[in-house]
Amino acid sequence: MSPSEEAASAADLVLAQNLGSGVRAVVLNRPDKRNSLTRAMVLRLHDLLEEASRDPEVRVILFRANGPAFCAGGDLDEMFARGERDGLGRKNNVWEEIERIPLLLSRADKPIIAAMQGSCRGAGVDLGLMCDIRIAARSAEFAETYVNLGLTSGAGGSWFLPRLVGTARALELLWTGATIAAEEAERIGLVSRVVDDAELESTAFDLARRIAAQPVHSVRFFRRAVYQGLEMQLYPHLDMISSHMSVLRDTADHKERIEALRQRMKK
Secondary structure, eight states: OOHHHHHHHTTTTEEEEEEETTEEEEEEOOGGGTTOBOHHHHHHHHHHHHHHHHOTTOOEEEEEESSSOSBOOBOHHHHHHHTTSOHHHHHHHIIIIITHHHHHHHTOOSOEEEEEOSEEETHHHHHHHTSSEEEEETTOEEEOGGGGGTOOOSSSHHHHHHHHHOHHHHHHHHHHOOEEEHHHHHHHTSSSEEEOGGGHHHHHHHHHHHHHTSOHHHHHHHHHHHHHHTTSOHHHHHHHHHHHHHHHTTSHHHHHHHHHHHHHHHO
């Protein structure tokens, strides 16, 4: 079975939903297995995220999951089967399939919001970490469980986590595989906000819709500025920002909002 055929076989397990207002949801839909990821689901997830990132009608991507769990990590049956491959085959599974997703999202140039509930373990945590904003339900529990299997994080967790919570906290979570509750995740900066489970979907959508209503180029330039700024010295960052500011002044959004401000000031 080709990768495209395998991705198609997971069409019911990863869904895309246009929610209106420029927001598209990408939804894990394997609730009976706590949304644990199969290879076919990973391929399908990549394809749907790529479509959303390329679609000019999509301004914000909302990543969520059906059922009581966000994602309990990788499918164990497939994990056991991968152990039968040689080292190169196992590396290619991670590099050419799983790790395409964080690389894709880093270049997506659109805000990505994760709504996370229940079990978020291993790759499930990493899927949230690669998004720009994480909103957690009170039921959410987070654990980087790779160390419990003698492994390392396979979807970028060891890169994203220290940038969010600091080196020492990241290493503690990665080395112990400890589970932390939603409130602790909020306290250390792993998630942005904690809400009641019943409010998770509406809260995430309201935030996505609010961002989608903002000037699209301004939003995208902010995303670039923040992430590129993490890797830059101040001088080149400010040089880049001066270029961004100059370009944005030519956009229709800027001109329309300046004119609207002038009209309000006349009243």
